Amino acid sequence: MLEIKNLTKKFGSKIVINNLSMTVKDNEIMAIVGPSGAGKTTLLRCITGLERVNSGAFYWDGKQFDPANPGKEDTIIGVVFQDYQLFPNLTVMGNITLAPTMVKKEPKQQVIQDAKELLKRLGLQGKEDLYPYQLSGGQKQRVAIVRALAMNPKILCYDEPTSALDPALRDEVAQIILDLKKQEMTQIVVTHDMDFAKNVADEIKRVEQIQ
Structure with missing residues (x-):
């Protein structure tokens, strides 16, 4: 609470x-x-x-x-910003895995596996290697949600x-x-x-x- x-x-x-x-x-x-x-x-x-x-x-x-x-x-606390704030130079997977590996120092392979599970849950499987400019607004928002969830x-x-x-x-x-x-x-x-x-x-x- x-x-x-x-x-x-x-x-x-x-x-x-x-x-x-x-x-x-x-x-x-x-x-x-x-x-x-x-x-x-x-x-x-x-x-x-x-x-x-x-x-x-x-x-x-x-x-x-x-x-x-x-x-x-x-x-x-995790946050999904109004403008998503995805890094344009990183793929979907790169955006999701950056903070857990850099900030929380979690093992990269485990972070990638967890990210794939989250992407599947939000209907984004197959989008791992796309860049933000290749996504629709709704897809960008779901990636932003996955990125926040990846920090547990x-x-x-x-x-x-x-x-x-x-x-x-x-x-x-x-x-x-x-x-x-x-x-x-x-x-x-x-x-x-x-x-x-x-x-x-x-x-x-x-x-x-x-x-």
Whole structure:
């Protein structure tokens, strides 16, 4: 279970998130929704450690941790970025295996085998040697999800996963998220799409713009 207590984030004198607390239960999906500029993506960046908070604390199963400084402990948070952020000079397999081998120092052959299993699960078998420019938008997103899963995170976070997708692909992403829930993956989804949030989430957290 992820607990966030009394999180405050400022940019200069502007308070973007003020004393926010929330709990994400194991194996559940939380959607974070709100108007543009309300701080949804900033909140996600704080949870994933891409932004340092001004105050507040993070707990995983009752143990405090710092998302911005995970050290050598097990990966708690994984993230799928809105623009995927795949390395254009690496193949699909290269994108997936880079972090587990370089950051976690896992044996390369085991990482490759695990990556193949994940690619198969997400319908990407046969794409291992393609480069990002050879993939569709939906395929790039699935590769980004596989890359995040390859680090074996406890929680998987998504930043606006449907923003650039047509309705058919939006339904496909929803199914991927729900399938991962069946595999006991705890997930956080930041989205402006309320229908999508209602479709996938066990709980919806609304954030409002601070005046």
